[in-house]
Amino acid sequence: MFLEIQGIEKYYGCGESRMKVLKGINAEIEKGEICVMLGPSGSGKSTLLNIIGGIEKADGGSIRIEGKELETMDEKALSEYRRNHLGYVFQFYNLIPNLTVKENIEVGAYLSKEPLEVDGLLKTLGLWEHKDKIPNELSGGQQQRTAIGRAIVKNPDILLCDEPTGALDYNTSKEILQLIETINQKYGNTVLIVTHNDAIKQMADRVLKLRDGQIRKDYKNVEKISAAELDW
Amino acid sequence: MKNPLIKRLPRELKEELGKYLIIFLFLVATIGFVSGFLVADGSMKIAYEESFEKYKIEDGHFEVAEELPEDLITKLEEENVNIYKNFYLEEEMSSENTIRIYSERQGCDEVSLMEGKLPAQKDEIVIDRLYAENNQINISDVLTVQGETYKVSGFVAFSDYSALFKNNTDMMFDAKKFTVAMVKNEKFEELENENMHYCYAWRNQETLSEKKSGEKADDLLEILGTNAVLEDFVKQADNQAIQFTGSDMGSDKIMVTWLLYIIIVVLAFIFAVTISNTIEKEAAVIGTLRAMGYTKKELLAHYMVLPGMISVIAAIVGNILGYTCMKHTVVAMYYGSYSLPSYRTVWNGEAFILTTVIPCLLLLFINLLVLNRKLAYTPLQFLRRDLKKQGKRKVLRLRKGSFFHRFRTRIILQNKSAYLTMFVGILFANLLLMFGMMMSPLLQHYKADVLNSAISKYQYILKAPISTKIEDAEKYAVTELENGEEEEITVYGIMQDSAYLEEMELPEKKDEVLVSDGYMEKYGIKIGDKLTLSEKYTGEKYAFTVAGEYHYPPALTVFMSLENYQEFFDKQEGYFNGYFTDEKLTDVDEKWIGSIITQHDLTIIADQLEDSMGPAFALFGGFAVFIYLLVLLLLAKLVVERNGLSISMIKILGYNHREISSLYNRSTTVVVVLSQLISIPLVYFIMEKLYKAMMFEIRGWLTFYVKPVIFGEIFLLGVFVYAIATIWLNKKIKRIPMGEALKSTE
Numbered sequence: 001m002f003l004e005i006q007g008i009e010k011y012y013g014c015g016e017s018r019m020k021v022l023k024g025i026n027a028e029i030e031k032g033e034i035c036v037m038l039g040p041s042g043s044g045k046s047t048l049l050n051i052i053g054g055i056e057k058a059d060g061g062s063i064r065i066e067g068k069e070l071e072t073m074d075e076k077a078l079s080e081y082r083r084n085h086l087g088y089v090f091q092f093y094n095l096i097p098n099l100t101v102k103e104n105i106e107v108g109a110y111l112s113k114e115p116l117e118v119d120g121l122l123k124t125l126g127l128w129e130h131k132d133k134i135p136n137e138l139s140g141g142q143q144q145r146t147a148i149g150r151a152i153v154k155n156p157d158i159l160l161c162d163e164p165t166g167a168l169d170y171n172t173s174k175e176i177l178q179l180i181e182t183i184n185q186k187y188g189n190t191v192l193i194v195t196h197n198d199a200i201k202q203m204a205d206r207v208l209k210l211r212d213g214q215i216r217k218d219y220k221n222v223e224k225i226s227a228a229e230l231d232w
Numbered sequence: 233m234k235n236p237l238i239k240r241l242p243r244e245l246k247e248e249l250g251k252y253l254i255i256f257l258f259l260v261a262t263i264g265f266v267s268g269f270l271v272a273d274g275s276m277k278i279a280y281e282e283s284f285e286k287y288k289i290e291d292g293h294f295e296v297a298e299e300l301p302e303d304l305i306t307k308l309e310e311e312n313v314n315i316y317k318n319f320y321l322e323e324e325m326s327s328e329n330t331i332r333i334y335s336e337r338q339g340c341d342e343v344s345l346m347e348g349k350l351p352a353q354k355d356e357i358v359i360d361r362l363y364a365e366n367n368q369i370n371i372s373d374v375l376t377v378q379g380e381t382y383k384v385s386g387f388v389a390f391s392d393y394s395a396l397f398k399n400n401t402d403m404m405f406d407a408k409k410f411t412v413a414m415v416k417n418e419k420f421e422e423l424e425n426e427n428m429h430y431c432y433a434w435r436n437q438e439t440l441s442e443k444k445s446g447e448k449a450d451d452l453l454e455i456l457g458t459n460a461v462l463e464d465f466v467k468q469a470d471n472q473a474i475q476f477t478g479s480d481m482g483s484d485k486i487m488v489t490w491l492l493y494i495i496i497v498v499l500a501f502i503f504a505v506t507i508s509n510t511i512e513k514e515a516a517v518i519g520t521l522r523a524m525g526y527t528k529k530e531l532l533a534h535y536m537v538l539p540g541m542i543s544v545i546a547a548i549v550g551n552i553l554g555y556t557c558m559k560h561t562v563v564a565m566y567y568g569s570y571s572l573p574s575y576r577t578v579w580n581g582e583a584f585i586l587t588t589v590i591p592c593l594l595l596l597f598i599n600l601l602v603l604n605r606k607l608a609y610t611p612l613q614f615l616r617r618d619l620k621k622q623g624k625r626k627v628l629r630l631r632k633g634s635f636f637h638r639f640r641t642r643i644i645l646q647n648k649s650a651y652l653t654m655f656v657g658i659l660f661a662n663l664l665l666m667f668g669m670m671m672s673p674l675l676q677h678y679k680a681d682v683l684n685s686a687i688s689k690y691q692y693i694l695k696a697p698i699s700t701k702i703e704d705a706e707k708y709a710v711t712e713l714e715n716g717e718e719e720e721i722t723v724y725g726i727m728q729d730s731a732y733l734e735e736m737e738l739p740e741k742k743d744e745v746l747v748s749d750g751y752m753e754k755y756g757i758k759i760g761d762k763l764t765l766s767e768k769y770t771g772e773k774y775a776f777t778v779a780g781e782y783h784y785p786p787a788l789t790v791f792m793s794l795e796n797y798q799e800f801f802d803k804q805e806g807y808f809n810g811y812f813t814d815e816k817l818t819d820v821d822e823k824w825i826g827s828i829i830t831q832h833d834l835t836i837i838a839d840q841l842e843d844s845m846g847p848a849f850a851l852f853g854g855f856a857v858f859i860y861l862l863v864l865l866l867l868a869k870l871v872v873e874r875n876g877l878s879i880s881m882i883k884i885l886g887y888n889h890r891e892i893s894s895l896y897n898r899s900t901t902v903v904v905v906l907s908q909l910i911s912i913p914l915v916y917f918i919m920e921k922l923y924k925a926m927m928f929e930i931r932g933w934l935t936f937y938v939k940p941v942i943f944g945e946i947f948l949l950g951v952f953v954y955a956i957a958t959i960w961l962n963k964k965i966k967r968i969p970m971g972e973a974l975k976s977t978e
Contacts, residue, residue, distance in 0.1 A: 055523050055611040076527075083525025090615070094520035098243040099236065106236035111525050115233075151524070 009060030087151030112154030267554025287391030344573030348386025519614030657863030668853030725797025750933030
């Protein structure tokens with residue numbers, strides 16, 4: 001199994017206000033899958049994504065990626081892990097404002113020994129014409145494309161997307177989801193998408209539904225449709 | 233692959249050009265000035281030290297009543313010394329200033345030609361360069377001395393008169409009223425008259441240690457004592473005209489170096505605060521980069537590049553300026569005080585370390601410290617913009633005051649690090665400003681005090697106890713001893729019922745003395761303490777008990793009764809060696825007069841300090857205003873920038889410009905006014921300590937005094953500079969678009 005999640009627990013706060021936000025999460029995700037994590041606000045889906053991404057520590061349980069356990073890694077090893085295996089996409093893009101589109105993508109490429117070819121990727125992302133623009137000259141969709149480009153240019157094993165369409169309109173959201181799908185197909189990365197948009201589950205290979213820090217549903221999507229066909 | 237983040241740097245520099253330019257220029261000016269100072273100081277010191285060999289400075293000189301016979305000169309030279317005639321005539325000029333005329337010099341005490349040419353004709357004369365500058369004398373001007381006219385052919389520096397002391401016993405040199413001069417040998421022979429001073433200089437034939445040289449001088453003194461009528465005998469080590477410059481040089485070095493470090497620390501914190509602000513602004517980006525795998529070290533290096541680059545380039549440019557233009561200012565300061573020979577700029581490794589290596593390391597270290605702390609948050613904390621340490625999240629409840637008042641308090645609390653840096657900057661600026669502003673009034677105050685407490689119009693120091701018919705002349709005895717710090721202490725023996733020191737109640741016990749207040753303050757002496765002073769050359773020690781304090785500012789002084797003095801120093805009854813008098817002693821032959829201390833002589837130390845340090849005082853004031861501008865502009869701008877989104881939002885809500893300015897600028901105004909009110913008394917306290925430490929390094933004691941009006945002036949100047957900064961800040965607030973808040977979706 002590519003990604004094994006076993007008994008993950010997480011608490012926030014202390015004393016009387018201490019709250020268990022993840023209550024023993026178990027899941028397994030195969031290499032190359034698109035996994036959509038659904039759930040309402042406060043269900044713990046972003047926390048789980050951050051733990052998988054190594055930017056948050058679990059209080060219990062373990063995460064194994066290709067047999068390597070995250071919990072045993074120190075900060076340096078975690079940084080190395082993120083550098084070599086992960087790509088991150090956030091709801092608010094978080095691009096560097098005074099770098100161009102191409103340069104923002106190069107920021108990701110720098111981290112890899114064998115990055116994807118930047119110009120080719122720009123074309124794949126539909127950003128070739130905008131490559132010399134800075135982020136505030138772009139639309140939200142173009143900015144998110146750039147952020148995806150920055151995440152995948154190092155050809156990561158796992159692409160973590162935290163509400164990637166949360167700040168976008170319907171059409172742009174669909175474009176972004178199609179792009180993620182294309183990338184998954186083209187490069188074979190495992191993709192984890194956190195969203196509260198129920199419709200997105202239809203494009204997933206695996207769906208994890210969370211509520212109150214627990215997995216309520218975990219199933220393989222046998223009637224998967226393409227992102228282009230999504231509707232909500 | 234090169235780190236693509238590097239590409240941000242030129243853009244960031246361009247975006248924040250104003251800020252970086254101010255810091256850069258300020259660094260260049262400071263490093264340039266200090267580097268110039270150190271280079272000039274070092275080069276001048278080398279020129280001064282080299283002048284001993286280059287211009288063959290004497291190992292000592294003596295003056296005798298009559299020209300020495302050849303056999304006596306031979307006898308002296310058998311002591312392995314070479315004897316040189318340094319005869320001179322001392323005359324009063326039409327300007328009432330004194331000129332000491334020498335013939336041409338060769339082999340000993342040679343002169344350095346600074347401008348023009350040496351005398352080629354009999355009617356030509358060269359004079360001291362500094363005296364000429366002080367009296368606006370130009371080359372080709374005509375000087376009239378005792379009816380003779382001379383054309384000034386050039387300006388020179390006499391190697392044995394780098395400080396123009398007329399007499400070695402004078403408290404201070406006077407380059408305004410006294411000069412040395414040189415004429416052709418033929419002319420000098422024509423001038424020979426009964427006023428000729430038969431002065432001889434000697435040079436040891438081999439290089440000797442100071443001790444051996446002193447012993448050699450004692451041997452010469454012994455020969456002369458039995459074979460000639462000796463009027464004066466001065467070893468090189470005791471010759472103020474030669475030694476004073478050397479001991480005074482470099483005394484400002486510590487002060488100037490500290491000025492540099494104060495400014496560097498202020499700048500480093502400004503850098504650190506502004507970069508911290510950038511990090512807060514870019515928290516989400518940093519979080520993303522960290523989440524992608526960028527290490528803290530990589531980001532630390534990235535944020536260190538600009539301050540590092542700016543400081544290194546500023547240090548290089550500053551040093552270039554230091555070695556080229558800035559050194560001239562300092563050289564001018566030295567040439568304005570001393571009659572130094574020409575110099576050549578010498579590479580100064582110490583200056584390089586002090587002005588380049590240490591400031592750069594200091595800047596980098598402080599930035600590294602702040603950035604390291606700032607970047608220590610986890611990627612998630614950056615992503616959530618949660619850049620507060622755990623446990624510090626308590627929100628202060630503000631219940632009292634109007635909404636505006638509470639709003640402003642929040643702004644102050646939110647920006648406390650910037651405001652704290654602003655306070656520190658204002659504190660340092662006020663420190664420099666107070667120093668720049670206080671010194672001239674302090675010297676004036678000192679002069680007035682000295683004149684008020686002068687014992688008499690004239691203090692005669694005699695070579696022998698000669699009597700006078702002038703009725704109001706009062707006998708006294710005086711000698712110079714040294715304390716443990718090798719500082720000269722004047723010991724007076726005063727008549728019990730002195731008409732000049734009526735208020736003085738001299739102790740009766742033999743070893744009991746009164747001590748001048750400056751001496752007590754400088755060395756923390758208390759009544760009842762034991763004082764041990766020693767003879768400079770013999771090392772013989774004398775112990776006194778302090779019975780009281782007496783206000784006498786001109787010198788560090790010990791007073792005792794004349795009878796006790798005679799007994800204490802083993803002098804015969806009736807011994808004295810000076811007169812206090814308000815009238816000139818016209819009946820005492822000049823040859824018996826060692827020196828006459830006038831009221832002008834008592835204040836000359838203050839005049840000299842003002843002349844030589846005046847430009848430095850102004851410079852300190854200038855730097856202070858510059859720091860004001862720097863901290864007020866950069867940090868107040870930072871507060872506005874940090875709140876750009878909120879300002880944009882309240883604009884949308886309908887607040888007008890006056891209201892917005894009253895919220896954001898008035899918060900800064902409150903901090904500036906409070907900083908001024910707190911820092912000024914604090915600065916007074918610090919300055920008093922610094923001043924005392926500084927005075928400890930120089931001879932004598934000038935009581936600490938800050939003219940009261942200066943406090944008000946410092947306060948108003950700070951507020952005035954801030955008022956100027958506010959105009960610019962208001963413009964900045966006006967330029968923040970409403971769209972800023974609408975655009976930012978996060």
